[in-house]
């Protein structure tokens with residue numbers, strides 16, 4: 001990508017920065033509240049290009065949070081195949097908040113609606129193969145390292161511990177799932193794995209590369225090796241479009257028009273199929289849990305470079 005693209009990206013970031021104050025940094029996990037509401041950064045990784053394009057605070061380190069759910073879903077599919085996985089989680093959006101439990105009781109048989117809401121992601125995490133919680137997490141981390149192309153990635157212990165200490169809502173989701181037979185075994189042990197993968201530390205560069213691999217149907221463009229089977233990229237992209245931005249997914253699909261997944265740390269990973277991976281960070285969130293300036297920036301970028309796939 002040329003100098004002109006770099007300049008254009010810088011201008012877009014400058015134009016979206018004023019949106020930061022409209023959001024609020026998540027504080028229900030106390031350690032997340034340390035992030036700066038002013039932060040806004042972007043990384044864009046085109047398929048086949050060596051050097052990603054970055055602008056703004058793109059070197060900010062943050063935790064994947066819900067973005068990790070895309071990769072636990074894929075790994076669970078690789079472990080078990082579609083039939084087993086879709087007995088435990090559904091394929092439909094909820095229209096509720098990401099940590100809502102209302103449908104688990106209202107709609108029989110209490111199966112989580114999809115793998116992108118917390119209930120669905122906790123059920124998915126419990127299915128990851130491994131003899132112990134440690135092995136399960138090691139496999140998840142190993143997979144994420146491979147997709148991100150960085151063997152040094154690890155989880156942030158402080159964020160992890162902060163979430164463990166305050167996650168009673170997720171805990172209740174876990175026990176509810178167990179009661180309804182959509183999760184088996186030791187709920188606390190499954191939750192530990194879930195909190196750990198949510199706490200994996202990355203920068204926009206990692207997430208843009210992960211999205212780029214998915215934009216390339218799961219193939220590493222450097223060596224043609226299949227990192228993710230194409231069918232599972234396809235399934236993940238559908239969930240990203242329909243539920244990746246939670247109960248703002250419809251609005252995001254209309255305004256930006258590409259599959260994306262957000263996390264409460266303010267990161268968003270977005271895929272432009274066949275072209276590139278994009279990641280933004282902007283910790284100030286909307287009341288639906290998505291980065292306000294990040295979404296604004298992606299919308300402007302999508303309009304300017306005509307990225308909308310619809």
Ligand SMILES: NC(=O)CC[C@H](N)C(=O)O
Pocket residue numbers: 064065066067098099118163170195198262263264265289
């Ligand atoms: N939306 C999110 O990023 C939620 C992830 C967070 N770890 C939680 O479980 O609450």
